[in-house]
Structure formats: structure tokens, C-alpha cells
Amino acid sequence: MIPKECKRLAEVDFPIKVVSTFSGSDKYQRFKPTTTLHPWWAQRPLSACRSILAALLLPDPCDQACPETFKNIARKILPRIVGKIGKNDRDLRQAMLDFVGTLANTNSAVFATHIQVFLELISASYKKKVLVADPFAGAGSIPFEALRLGCDSFASDLNPVSVLILKTILEEVPRDTDIGNALQKAGAKLKAIAEPQLADLYPKDLDGRQPVAFLWARSVRCESPNCGAEIPLIRSFWLCKKIKKCRALRFSVSKSIAGSPALIALEVFIPQKDSDVPKANITRAKAKCLSCDTVLSPDRVRAQLRSQKGGCEAIFDKTGDRVGGARIIAVITVQPGSIIREYRNAVPSDYKAVKRAIDLSNSLAKECASLGLSWIPEEPIERVPVPFGVINVWLYGVLCWADLYTSRQRATIAILLKTLRDIKGLTPTLRKLLAFTINKFARHCNANARWNNVVESVEPAFGTPSLPFTWTFPESIVWGPWAENYDGSLNSILESLKKGFNGVTKSASVEMADAKESPLPDESADVWFTDPPYYDNIPYSYISDFFYVWLRRTLGDEFPSVFQTTLTPKKEELVAYLASDGNAKAARERFEKGLTTAAREGRRILKDSGIGCVVFAHKTTEGWEALLTGIIGSGWKITASWPVSTERAGRIRARDSAALGASIHLICRPRPEDADVGDWAGVLHELPKRVGDWMERLQGEGVRGADLVFSCIGPALEIFSRYRKVETAEGKEVALAEFLEKVWEVVGRSALEQVLGTTEAHARNGMADVLEEDARLTALFLWTLQASNGKDISSGKPDEESVEELGDEEDEEAAPKGNTLGFSLIFDVVRRFAQPLGIELPKWENRIIETKKGTVRLMAVSERAKQLFGEDGAKVATDWIYQDPTMPVQLRLFPELERAHTPKILSQKRGKINFDMSAESASKVGATTLDRVHASMLLQAGGQANALRMLIKAEQDRGSDFLRLANALSALYPKGSEEKRLLDAMLLAVPR
Numbered sequence: 001m002i003p004k005e006c007k008r009l010a011e012v013d014f015p016i017k018v019v020s021t022f023s024g025s026d027k028y029q030r031f032k033p034t035t036t037l038h039p040w041w042a043q044r045p046l047s048a049c050r051s052i053l054a055a056l057l058l059p060d061p062c063d064q065a066c067p068e069t070f071k072n073i074a075r076k077i078l079p080r081i082v083g084k085i086g087k088n089d090r091d092l093r094q095a096m097l098d099f100v101g102t103l104a105n106t107n108s109a110v111f112a113t114h115i116q117v118f119l120e121l122i123s124a125s126y127k128k129k130v131l132v133a134d135p136f137a138g139a140g141s142i143p144f145e146a147l148r149l150g151c152d153s154f155a156s157d158l159n160p161v162s163v164l165i166l167k168t169i170l171e172e173v174p175r176d177t178d179i180g181n182a183l184q185k186a187g188a189k190l191k192a193i194a195e196p197q198l199a200d201l202y203p204k205d206l207d208g209r210q211p212v213a214f215l216w217a218r219s220v221r222c223e224s225p226n227c228g229a230e231i232p233l234i235r236s237f238w239l240c241k242k243i244k245k246c247r248a249l250r251f252s253v254s255k256s257i258a259g260s261p262a263l264i265a266l267e268v269f270i271p272q273k274d275s276d277v278p279k280a281n282i283t284r285a286k287a288k289c290l291s292c293d294t295v296l297s298p299d300r301v302r303a304q305l306r307s308q309k310g311g312c313e314a315i316f317d318k319t320g321d322r323v324g325g326a327r328i329i330a331v332i333t334v335q336p337g338s339i340i341r342e343y344r345n346a347v348p349s350d351y352k353a354v355k356r357a358i359d360l361s362n363s364l365a366k367e368c369a370s371l372g373l374s375w376i377p378e379e380p381i382e383r384v385p386v387p388f389g390v391i392n393v394w395l396y397g398v399l400c401w402a403d404l405y406t407s408r409q410r411a412t413i414a415i416l417l418k419t420l421r422d423i424k425g426l427t428p429t430l431r432k433l434l435a436f437t438i439n440k441f442a443r444h445c446n447a448n449a450r451w452n453n454v455v456e457s458v459e460p461a462f463g464t465p466s467l468p469f470t471w472t473f474p475e476s477i478v479w480g481p482w483a484e485n486y487d488g489s490l491n492s493i494l495e496s497l498k499k500g501f502n503g504v505t506k507s508a509s510v511e512m513a514d515a516k517e518s519p520l521p522d523e524s525a526d527v528w529f530t531d532p533p534y535y536d537n538i539p540y541s542y543i544s545d546f547f548y549v550w551l552r553r554t555l556g557d558e559f560p561s562v563f564q565t566t567l568t569p570k571k572e573e574l575v576a577y578l579a580s581d582g583n584a585k586a587a588r589e590r591f592e593k594g595l596t597t598a599a600r601e602g603r604r605i606l607k608d609s610g611i612g613c614v615v616f617a618h619k620t621t622e623g624w625e626a627l628l629t630g631i632i633g634s635g636w637k638i639t640a641s642w643p644v645s646t647e648r649a650g651r652i653r654a655r656d657s658a659a660l661g662a663s664i665h666l667i668c669r670p671r672p673e674d675a676d677v678g679d680w681a682g683v684l685h686e687l688p689k690r691v692g693d694w695m696e697r698l699q700g701e702g703v704r705g706a707d708l709v710f711s712c713i714g715p716a717l718e719i720f721s722r723y724r725k726v727e728t729a730e731g732k733e734v735a736l737a738e739f740l741e742k743v744w745e746v747v748g749r750s751a752l753e754q755v756l757g758t759t760e761a762h763a764r765n766g767m768a769d770v771l772e773e774d775a776r777l778t779a780l781f782l783w784t785l786q787a788s789n790g791k792d793i794s795s796g797k798p799d800e801e802s803v804e805e806l807g808d809e810e811d812e813e814a815a816p817k818g819n820t821l822g823f824s825l826i827f828d829v830v831r832r833f834a835q836p837l838g839i840e841l842p843k844w845e846n847r848i849i850e851t852k853k854g855t856v857r858l859m860a861v862s863e864r865a866k867q868l869f870g871e872d873g874a875k876v877a878t879d880w881i882y883q884d885p886t887m888p889v890q891l892r893l894f895p896e897l898e899r900a901h902t903p904k905i906l907s908q909k910r911g912k913i914n915f916d917m918s919a920e921s922a923s924k925v926g927a928t929t930l931d932r933v934h935a936s937m938l939l940q941a942g943g944q945a946n947a948l949r950m951l952i953k954a955e956q957d958r959g960s961d962f963l964r965l966a967n968a969l970s971a972l973y974p975k976g977s978e979e980k981r982l983l984d985a986m987l988l989a990v991p992r
Contacts, residue, residue, distance in 0.1 A: 002125050031498075034165075220311070369417070606670060
């Protein structure tokens with residue numbers, strides 16, 4: 001047995017770069033049970049969970065308390081994976097770290113050998129089974145990997161949907177080796193029974209083609225007195241944007257007959273160039289009439305849609321003719337036996353099936369499912385407390401969950417669930433897996449899905465953890481091999497059962513429980529490893545109602561303890577919800593109190609020899625301080641902190657802010673009750689070296705920017721949290737918040753000294769203290785915006801998985817408003833850096849920064865042209881700019897040319913432009929060094945070579961600050977950005 005005092009591998013070192021690499025590829029692996037069996041949000045990569053857990057369990061060979069028997073066994077079995085091992089304990093430690101890194105590679109051909117070696121190491125370390133407990137289990141990534149590594153596993157969650165997922169993945173499937181074959185038969189039986197009932201809703205075309213999706217647009221009426229035409233709300237007239245296959249919509253307006261409004265006809269065509277395709281007629285909820293060009297205000301658009309309960313339903317008259325509501329704008333079909341998708345215009349017969357669906361849906365609404373519910377979910381969509389904007393559909397009249405579906409979609413899902421309930425002889429596990437299949441299909445089969453016109457697919461709801469309003473949406477058919485169909489959903493689950501449970505042969509224990517009241521007894525767990533909610537990032541209970549209302553209708557009778565409430569419980573959910581009055585302080589206090597209680601429960605159930613790990617990736621300091629207050633206040637000490645890249649650098653949220661790309665794993669131990677009292681002066685003395693060493697280490701592992709900032713909090717807290725409390729020389733206890741202010745100061749100062757450098761003249765205080773405030777602020781901004789592992793957060797290219805997120809651009813209410821140039825950081829992050837470094841933010845407002853709604857934007861250099869050159873000079877400077885139109889907006893320097901498609905060239909005779917910039921005036925363009933660097937960039941952009949040479953000469957005569965800052969900013973600006981191009985070109989002009 002590992003002695004209590006023996007350090008674990010995770011407390012001394014961890015292979016950050018290797019595990020981060022495998023965690024990144026983990027995002028693209030298919031058939032992971034935790035992601036494939038049922039959708040859930042913010043799941044941890046299995047590879048990272050596996051490697052971190054292994055490091056938590058394995059002892060450090062260099063620790064004096066590490067048993068010799070373990071080291072001898074490790075030396076015998078590790079060479080099967082890592083090759084020859086050196087003779088000393090450091091060599092053995094490195095071999096174990098190499099092994100932990102390779103353990104993250106699920107695709108390895110010898111993965112089973114890796115698992116076997118780990119099991120032998122654990123057997124040599126512990127006399128009996130190790131118990132891993134996770135009280136915020138979600139979809140079960142941590143407890144699932146605990147099972148794979150041979151541990152006993154306990155998982156709990158408060159959310160009913162999560163509990164069903166956990167019970168299926170962790171308890172039931174591992175016990176049934178033949179579950180895949182049984183599910184395949186049951187799924188085929190369900191389809192055989194339901195298919196005839198749904199045949200009339202999805203008829204084939206007369207020529208034998210099979211429609212695979214119908215593209216719909218919500219519509220409103222023009223309110224111009226002389227018009228009244230129907231306005232289809234079309235976010236994009238493009239249907240397919242493949243290189244060799246372009247399809248789009250165009251419209252025509254037929255003259256109105258006396259007393260009748262004009263008619264808008266839509267036609268599928270093949271565009272020859274981009275300009276052939278009409279522009280969107282709905283932007284930020286403002287709708288433009290295609291007949292008379294009248295623009296309806298957002299209030300009027302919302303009002304009309306509210307009267308239609310969201311407007312995703314077609315409206316018919318008594319004769320069965322469509323007279324309003326949503327309209328089909330295109331139909332996507334395939335030939336029998338083909339997968340090539342073609343596009344056709346909507347025809348009247350397409351609406352006949354829709355009318356039949358409305359009648360069927362109304363009939364199903366009168367039938368009883370279970371628990372006294374009808375088959376159509378009329379439960380309300382609860383509004384998420386501020387500040388969440390993740391559900392905004394209620395603004396448009398979507399007030400209950402049924403309103404999120406067309407009648408055909410409602411009827412289809414209800415028939416599938418009704419059929420499932422009526423099938424006799426299914427085990428509870430099979431019934432749940434089939435319900436999961438229908439839920440996966442429902443994620444595509446709703447009016448919040450999006451059509452991806454690049455890959456020609458139906459992208460599901462929840463591309464991000466939100467439920468925005470969409471103007472156009474696809475309605476997929478029920479049967480077919482694609483992911484958006486029932487068959488595709490079933491096949492993905494079958495593949496997951498076949499391939500995803502490699503090495504998992506035992507089951508876990510799962511309970512529906514509040515993390516603040518663990519059902520485990522005292523000192524029962526060896527590892528407390530959990531991933532708690534990230535402050536106010538995701539309102540799990542509100543968005544999981546999307547699935548809960550359907551599951552309750554099919555499984556409510558079988559699992560009454562799980563489905564006790566009408567909707568998922570929300571009162572006890574540990575998320576920093578604001579009250580209706582917007583009380584942020586109360587929300588934070590509630591979150592801190594809840595986390596403190598949960599962490600105290602973790603400490604209670606953990607053995608004296610146990611170890612804990614808390615995962616966190618929130619990007620605000622409020623979230624971090626609330627988490628750390630909870631952990632340290634409940635009697636834990638932090639012994640290590642490891643950032644592992646788990647997020648996609650190209651995802652939407654990462655491309656306009658310093659969103660974290662890494663999840664920080666805080667390694668914790670129970671702090672002894674009799675721990676010493678720390679001396680504040682001693683803690684402050686130790687802090688700079690600890691942070692500096694850690695920054696150097698992390699940068700060597702490819703960790704950058706915001707990831708690096710938050711990763712340094714953990715090591716700093718190792719100093720603070722080892723004490724029962726920390727006191728000043730006067731005996732005053734130092735609060736955690738006060739210590740964290742010092743941490744931010746040290747991190748900021750260390751960052752500035754790294755990027756701005758020092759000289760002999762500046763040796764005492766460093767360049768960071770010599771350069772003006774605006775230079776320090778700009779450098780910190782750009783440094784924090786860097787992404788880990790060399791990935792550019794502003795590359796503008798979404799990765800493959802983020803295509804799903806692109807559909808959320810249709811959410812005009814959530815779209816960013818105002819100026820989107822420059823770079824953005826959360827105000828609190830900027831304030832935390834600025835205050836300790838003597839930077840007065842108000843002084844630089846509207847000069848280099850702009851603050852709005854809790855976000856600080858570093859202004860684009862072009863926005864400073866007027867400040868630096870005056871009206872005339874600004875125009876000349878910007879008129880000469882060469883702008884690449886493919887560059888993402890975040891990187892564009894010059895908004896004047898944002899709409900340009902070619903470089904703007906006014907004249908070949910640049911020398912004749914009257915741009916009076918003498919050497920004297922050039923050196924006085926700005927009051928600060930940063931002003932003069934920005935001026936040089938604008939001169940470079942304007943082709944003013946003479947003025948630029950004079951400015952550079954004047955700055956060289958002045959001193960070295962100008963070139964030092966320019967070089968530093970060049971290194972900080974993202975690769976490929978216009979800023980970096982201009983700075984590098986300017987620096988090439990400097991005389992050597």
C-alpha cells in the first residue's frame with residue numbers, strides 16, 4: 001500500500017504537451033460512449049481524464065516514502081512500453097511520465113497492453129481496489145476512465161438526464177456483453193412498426209426521388225400600407241457552396257392583383273458568381289420586404305412571430321391551401337441508391353403531407369403517454385436567469401417545448417416514442433438506449449437545427465450550449481443513413497457499443513445525488529476527481545429540458561425516482577445564476593457556498609492517504625476566485641496545477657476573445673487540521689520565483705496566453721494553501737482575494753518583462769516599468785490573447801467540429817453588436833492586470849481601448865489615424881492600405897476597406913500625394929512610444945517612405961525604446977495579421 005505521506009506522480013510532474021496533443025485529437029474521435037450515446041455539454045476528453053487519473057494514482061519513485069517493492073515491479077514491466085530505463089529513481093520517474101503520456105493514446109495498436117501494464121502497477125501499489133468518486137459526473141468521462149483503469153467508480157449528479165446517461169454507460173452496458181446485438185434487433189423492430197405509421201408524412205416524389213430534407217423559412221407580412229406582401233425571413237440564399245456544386249435561391253415579385261399583395265416566388269438556380277445570389281433579408285431581427293424594400297423593425301418582426309408561436313408552422317385555410325406561416329423554400333432530394341443531393345423548388349404537394357402531419361399531431365396531443373402527459377410536450381420553456389442569453393426563443397413566442405418543432409417533427413418523435421413504449425419484452429437498458437436514439441434524432445429534428453450549405457448536412461441544435469432563434473431551418477426525414485436520421489442515430493450508438501468500451505469490463509455505482517450531500521461514507525474514496533460547473537458558463541438544467549420532456553414520456557413509469565418533477569430541478573443546481581434583480585454578489589456567494597460545501601464533502605469521503613483533483617476552465621476571475629475560495633475554505637491545500645489543452649482553438653467563442661483552450665487540473669490534498677500559520681512577508685517573498693519558474697516551464701510545454709495566466713494560479717496557491725491561515729506581521733489574517741491580487745501582479749509583471757525585455761539602463765525596474773502605460777496595456781492584451789501550442793485564436797478558420805457552431809450565427813439576438821475590430825478581453829481580466837501595474841484604464845479610454853458591457857476592446861490601429869495625423873492625414877494613411885479581403889475581421893486593421901474585394905490603389909504616383917510630415921513633426925506624432933509605433937505602421941501602410949525614414953531616424957536618436965517595443969509587438973501580434981505584416985515591413989526599413 002502506498003504510504004500516506006508518499007507523493008503521487010501528479011504532484012511532481014506531468015507530460016502536459018503529450019497529453020494535450022492526444023486530448024486535441026480526442027475531440028475528433030468517433031464512437032466515444034460519453035459523447036455518442038447521448039448529447040451532453042462540456043465533456044472532458046477521455047484521454048486527459050485517463051492520464052490525469054493514472055498520475056493521481058501512481059506514486060513518485062523519487063519520494064523517500066515510495067515502497068521499494070513498487071519501484072522494482074515498475075522497472076520490470078514499464079520497459080514493455082517505454083523501453084530501457086536508467087538506474088536511478090529520476091530515470092524511473094521519467095519512464096513513468098512517458099508511460100502516462102502514451103496512456104492518453106486510445107488509437108494505439110498496443111492500447112490494451114498499456115492498460116494491462118497500468119493494472120499491474122496499481123496492483124503493486126494498492127492492497128485492495130481503489131475507489132474514484134466524481135460528484136459532478138455529467139456524462140461520465142472521469143468515472144468511465146476509472147473503470148477502464150480497473151478502479152471502483154462512484155458517479156453522481158443532480159440532473160435526471162445526466163443520471164440516466166451515467167446509469168446506462170457506467171452500470172448497465174458494461175454488464176451486458178451482448179447489448180449491441182440486442183439493440184440492433186430492437187431498433188429494427190421499432191422501425192418496422194413505426195415506418196408504416198409515418199409513411200404518409202414523408203412521401204416520395206412522382207419521379208421516384210426521395211426528399212431527404214425540407215428547407216423552411218419563417219415569414220411575416222410587410223406592414224407598408226401599399227404592400228402587405230409575405231416576407232420569407234431568409235438568412236442565406238445559398239443552398240450549397242461546394243466548389244464544383246453551387247446552388248442558391250433567387251426571388252421574383254409578381255405584380256399584385258387589385259386588392260391583393262404582391263407574390264414572392266422563390267426559385268432554385270445555379271449561380272455563376274457570388275453577386276448572382278441575393279443578400280440576406282433578415283439581419284438582427286430587421287426584415288426587408290423583397291417586394292417594396294420596406295424594413296420591418298425587430299419589434300414588429302417579433303410581434304408577428306409571437307402571434308404564430310414562433311412561426312415554424314405553415315398556416316392553412318379550410319380548403320387545405322397554405323396561406324401563411326412558415327414556407328418551404330427548397331426541397332433536397334436523392335435518387336434511389338444515390339447519395340448525391342439535388343435541390344428543387346417547393347410544390348403544392350409538399351404541403352399536403354404537412355397538413356396531414358398537423359392533423360396527426362393534434363390527435364396525438366389528445367392521447368395519454370405516461371404520468372398523465374400527452375405525447376406532445378406542452379411543458380414551458382423556462383427562462384434562464386440573467387445574465388444568460390442562451391435561450392432567447394421566448395422573445396419570438398416559442399413558449400413551450402412543442403413550439404420548437406413543426407407538426408411533422410412533433411408527430412414523428414411522438415410516434416417513435418409511442419412505438420417504443422408499446423414494444424413488449426425490452427429490458428430497461430434497451431428501452432433507455434432506444435430512447436437515447438430518438439433523443440439524438442430529435443436534436444436534428446427540430447426548428448432550431450441548421451442547414452450547413454458547405455457540407456450539405458443538417459446540423460443539430462446545441463452546436464453550442466445554447467438555444468437561439470433561427471430564421472431558416474431544415475426539416476430532415478426520419479429514415480436514412482445520415483446522422484440526422486433515426487437510422488444514423490441508431491448506427492452511431494451501435495458503433496459506440498462495439499468500439500467504445502475497450503477495456504471496460506466492470507460496472508460503476510451511480511446515484512442521483514446533490515454534490516453537497518454525498519451518499520458515500522466517511523473516508524471511503526481514494527481519489528476525489530471532479531469537473532464542477534464553470535460558474536455561469538452553462539445552465540445545464542434549463543437546456544437539458546429539451547431532452548427531459550421526451551424521456552419522461554417514455555421512461556417516466558419505469559424510473560419514477562428520476563422523473564419526479566415536471567422539468568429538471570433547478571433550485572439546487574450549482575451554477576452562479578443571478579436573481580431577477582441582477583444581484584451578482586448574491587450569485588457569487590451562492591456559488592462559493594455551494595462549492596465549499598461540495599469540497600468539504602469531498603474531503604469527508606476521502607481517505608487520509610487520498611488525493612483530489614478539480615478541473616476548471618472558466619475565463620473570468622470571478623469564477624476562479626469563487627472556485628478557489630470554495631476549495632481552500634473547505635480544508636484543502638493545492639499541491640500542483642496542470643493545464644491540458646482540451647478546447648478547439650478554432651471554435652467560434654475562441655476567435656474573438658481570450659477563451660481558455662486548456663482545462664486546469666488542480667491537484668489537492670486534505671490540509672491537516674494542525675497546519676501552521678503562514679507569514680505574509682514570507683509568502684510574498686516566495687511568490688515571484690514560484691510563478692516565474694512555472695511560467696518558464698509552461699511556455700516550454702507550449703502553453704500561452706490566457707491558459708498560462710490561469711495555470712499560474714495553481715502553483716501560486718501551493719504557497720498560500722499549505723497554511724491554516726496567513727497573517728501579516730501585525731497579526732491580521734490575509735484574505736484569499738488579497739493574495740490573488742498579488743498573484744495577478746506578479747504574473748503581469750513577469751509577462752511584461754518577458755515580452756518587453758530589459759536593458760542595462762533598465763536593469764533595476766525592467767522595461768515594463770520604463771515604457772508608458774499604453775505600451776504595457778497593449779503588450780499585456782496581446783500576450784493574454786495568445787493561444788497554446790502555437791494555435792492562433794484569431795486564425796479565422798474554424799476546425800471541422802466547429803462547423804456545427806457556425807449555425808449559431810443565425811441567432812441575431814446573440815450576435816455581437818457594435819465595433820468588432822481589434823481584440824477583446826473581459827473587463828475584469830484587464831482590471832486585474834492593470835491596477836497592480838499602475839495602469840489607469842480610464843486614461844486610455846477611447847484612445848487605445850473601448851469598454852462596453854463588461855468587455856474591453858483594444859482598438860484597431862486604423863482607428864487611431866485621426867488621433868495621430870488629424871482628419872486629412874488619417875484619410876491619406878488609410879487610403880493607401882493594402883487589405884486582404886479574406887482576412888478575418890478580428891485581424892483587420894482598417895475598417896474603411898472591410899468591404900473591398902481587391903487592394904485599393906488610387907494612383908501609381910505615390911510621391912505626388914501631399915502628405916506633409918517633417919522629421920520634427922514625425923517624432924512628435926504621439927505623446928508615447930506606442931503612439932509613434934502606431935504612426936510608423938500607418939506610414940508604412942500609406943507608402944510614405946520618406947516620412948517613415950525620418951520618424952525612425954528621430955526615434956533612433958531618441959533611444960532604444962521605439963525599436964524594442966516594435967519588436968516586442970511584432971512577436972505578439974498573431975501570425976498572418978495585418979499588424980504584424982506592417983510592423984515587420986517597417987522594421988526591415990530600419991538602417992542596420
